[in-house]
Amino acid sequence: MIWSKEETLSRAEMEALQLSRLQETVARVYEKVPYYRAKMDEKGVKPQDIKTLADLAKLPFTTKQDMRDTYPFGLFAVPKDQLVRIHASSGTTGKPTVVGYTRGDLDTWTDCVSRIACMGGATSKDVAQICFGYGMFTGALGLHYGLENIGAAIVPSSTGNSEKQLMYMKDFNTSLLVATPSYALRLAEVARETGIDPKTDLGVKIALVGSELLTDAMREEMHNAWGRDVLITSNYGMSELMGPGVSGECLEHCGMHINEDYFLPEIIDSVTGEVLPAGEKGELVITCIKKEGLPLIRYRTKDVTRLFYEPCACGRTTCRMENLSGRSDDMLKIRGVNVFPGQIEEVVLSVPELGPHYEIIVEREGYTDKLTVRVELVKATDSFAELQRIEQTTRNKLKVVLGLDAKIRLESPNTLQRFEGKAKRIKDLRNQK
């Protein structure tokens, strides 16, 4: 089912809508947000210079640092009394970033997530268990209101206490699971440990996963754990822009449809800032063209992807972004080679004797980088030859994929840290003494 008529507009209709919303937004921030006015004046661009969508490139970028510099409300375009909700992202470095919503923004957000839920196969008949942390994090509440809006029954179970999660899942016959891919796998693991087979004893038919990369191998692992016929789609968003609901995958599995009547996407070269043509890979930049509280202009997401504008087989015409290949921040440069953790994950998941959890450790030995990958041995063995074969296979596969030699460290199952939110699998120790 397609939720909104905006998802099937012709390209010309969509562009006309985007241009009018962009012009309105730019005029408004110029008037209401002194920080943006100063930035635009500095670049010598006025609201009336935005005559076509291509003129977007004339506008200044917004970065996370801008949000920190104006902490907490400096980029807001409405007086504080018009806000009805405030969230903040936990800043791992420095001040958190604060986001606020007017009543109109909450309606927009709900609409965005309703669309994404429908794309993933959700209906009013679903019992949707939300295993995202409720609180200042936008993930849980975003999915909550969107799914409630389409008529699903929400089980706001949040994160933690996996055994209780499974009890609800069984007793309420949960049909739709919202979680990070790694927590969905963790839940399946706990289920099996407690004698529940997720494939036959639970009724989950739909998984909406997000806030973390979903690689093909991880999707395969999810199918192994939860069943072949479970519909697994990933969705994308970030609190700075709104929360979840910026884009989501449809059942054609050919990228994530961007709600581009709200979020105007561009791809840029992350080094030069140059806008790249459609189809090229680069950093995703989003302009919020229908937000009242915090309408960010050309926000640099740091996520690396490409855009496709061809209409999709699912019937939607909205632009699609390729499933993420990683964050420009998460990319590791090891011995001069660009490495995305997702590549290592693909390899780990392809070795049947290993579990899906891993940790990447990068150290400096003398003048060279040393890469170690910690993995869990889930298939027991009594043979050293077998252990060596598993190590060697993993190492060879990594060499093929990365072009780098890595040390494999086999560990017992349940040794590596589990994450209920975004998994932190990289330990870069090169800049530590």
Next chain:
Amino acid sequence: MASKQISVFIENRKGRLGEVLDVLKENAVNILSLSIADTSEYGLLRIISDAPQKGQEALSKAGFSAMLTDVVILQVPHTPGALQNILRVISDEELGIEYMYGLSVAGEEASIVVKPSDLEKANAVFEKHQVDTIDL
């Protein structure tokens, strides 16, 4: 005939062996013999106990990679040359042995644990040469 041995993968890390033994103790599994073979990174712990099934399940539940392996326990009389006789049988019959270790030396006879590559053939050979085996 065969006996069940618990095989456990352990990282070469301080305290790991103790953790395995704690799990077995908590589950009242009595260890009759234990052997560790290791490399610099990890080791395989092989245990003969009075309750292999229970021990393996408890270890798996506690997060260890543990399995049951079929081994043969041979009786070795306390007489000079007894072990050599058994080894000669193994060598003459070209019986593949992956590893072996001692079980007990108390009483009239000693016994050793062997892991044959081919259990069926091993049983036939030991029967033919009248090497006594014990089933636990």
